[in-house]
Amino acid sequence: MKSMTSQRGITLTSFLVVLIVVAFxxxxxxxxxxxxxxxxxxxxxxxxxxxxxxxxxxxxxRVQDMFFKRLYINYSENVKPANVKFDRIDGGWNMKVYYEVRRELIGNLDVVGKFDSNQELTRSGAD
Incomplete structure (x- = not known):
């Protein structure tokens, strides 16, 4: 009389599905x-x-030039001078950087990233 043993594990088809999801x-x-x-x-x-x-x-x-020198070190290519705006605030500036990055994904589908960042620049003199 043979005893039935149950096998456990993942089938080849299941493994391929998991592999495709992970690869994507x-x-x-x-x-x-x-x-x-x-x-x-x-x-x-x-x-x-x-x-x-x-x-x-x-x-x-001058602040914008200093900003782009720092970005040049990091090889940034999507931020342009037109993406940088300055608003006067008490004791300095509020710097706004807004830009968009578009990368091709698959065929005619693209991934679009919209990035918006603010920073107050109020430090005056050598502290």
Whole structure:
């Protein structure tokens, strides 16, 4: 008399389905990672500008030049001077950076990232 043993595990078809889902997730991640890496470079450049002595008293053009020098180090390619705006606030500037990144995903489908960031630049003189 044979005893029935139950087998446990994943079938080849199930393994392929899991593999396809994981591969698609990795593909999406590869498309999104550079967009967010650039966004964090923009945030980092803005925060470092906020720590710059006398930035609240500088002209917007000079602040913008300093910002793009910091971005150039991080190889940012989607942020343009037209994406940077300055509003006067008490004791300095409010710097706004708004830009959009579009990456091809599959066929005629694109991934679009809209990034909007603000930073107050109020530090005056050497603290």
């Amino acid at each position: 997730g990795l593909y999406i991640g590869m498309k999104l990672f550079p967009m967010y890496q650039e966004y964090y470079a923009v945030r980092s450049a803005m925060k470092s500008l906020a720590k710059e002595p006398g930035v609240g008293n500088m002209e917007p053009r």
